[in-house]
Amino acid sequence: MEIILVPGFWLDASSWSEVTPPLVDAGHRVTPLTLPGLESVDAPRAGIGLRDHIDAVTAVVDMADGPVVLVGHSGGGAIIHGVLDARPERVARAIYVDSGPLGEGGVINDELPAEGDGIPLPPWDLFDDADLVDMDAGLRGMFRNRAIPQPKGVACDKQHLQDERRYNVPATVIVCEFPSAMLHEWMAAGSPFTAELARMKDVEYVDLPTGHWPQFTRPAELGAAILAAVEQTADATGAR
Structure with missing residues (x-):
């Protein structure tokens, strides 16, 4: 199957390098992405917003x-x-890695400290302890050395959605910082944080206990979890 890997903040396509081998070895076509404004530390970031990143990934889907x-x-x-939301008919499965679906009107994180048009990787003390589980000094140094400022607009722009067919697409949530049981508790309590996830009709939850960057702290296990979800999808759809 065609697998498109979208990195989190401050990261480019290379951040998936230790995750992709089992996917490639299984015969899947893997495309890790570097999104607009994250090509280099010196890349221009002015005017780049959430919709630009969505459109960039949508263009890859269309190809x-x-x-x-x-x-x-x-x-x-x-x-x-x-x-x-833009291409529900083209997506066989969505896999959220220590993340989840952001609903209408939500923002990713508008509290991160910006410098001009970009948001540099903050000091470690701005993160919660759960974020940094298994991130030893070597991994922290590696991450900081490769980190690229995130375009400010991507963090602060509101999400806009319009096609409720998105709720019918199968999803996998790989949960790292806290057990998936907590997600179920939040959904049962009607938490706004999980409101969009609660509307998804076919979701599986995979617990991968570690910090917020499993592609660095547990890459082999993350690759295996992604592969299992992809193989399940390939079997269900007949696509290879």
Whole structure:
């Protein structure tokens, strides 16, 4: 199947490099993306917003030969959900990696400190302890060295959705920072944070206990979890 990998904030296509081997070895066609404004530290970021990232991924979907599986990490989950809304008939499964679907009017994170048109990777003390589980000094240094400022508009723009067929597309949520049981508790309590997820009709939950960046802390396990969801989808749809 065609698998499109959308990174989270501050990351480019190379952030998936340790996750993709099992997907490629299984014969799937894998496309990790670098989104507009994240080509380099010096790339222009003025005027780049959430819709630009959604449109960039949608263009890749439109070029695919058949149905695709979308994978989005962190803020990339909001982006793939926008693509799901734009092309529900083209997406066989959406996989949210320590993320979830962002509903109408939501923003990814408008509290991150910006510098001009970009948001640099913040100091580690701005993150919760759960974010940083398994992120040892070596991984933190690697991440900071490769981090690219995130276009401010992507973090702050409101999500706009219009096609309720998105709720019918099968989804997998790979949960890292807290157990999936907590998601179910929040949905049962009517939490706004999980309102869009609660409307999805076919969702499986996979627990992968680690911090917010499993592509760095547990890449082999993340690759295996993605592969299992893709294989399940291929079997159900007959697409390979």
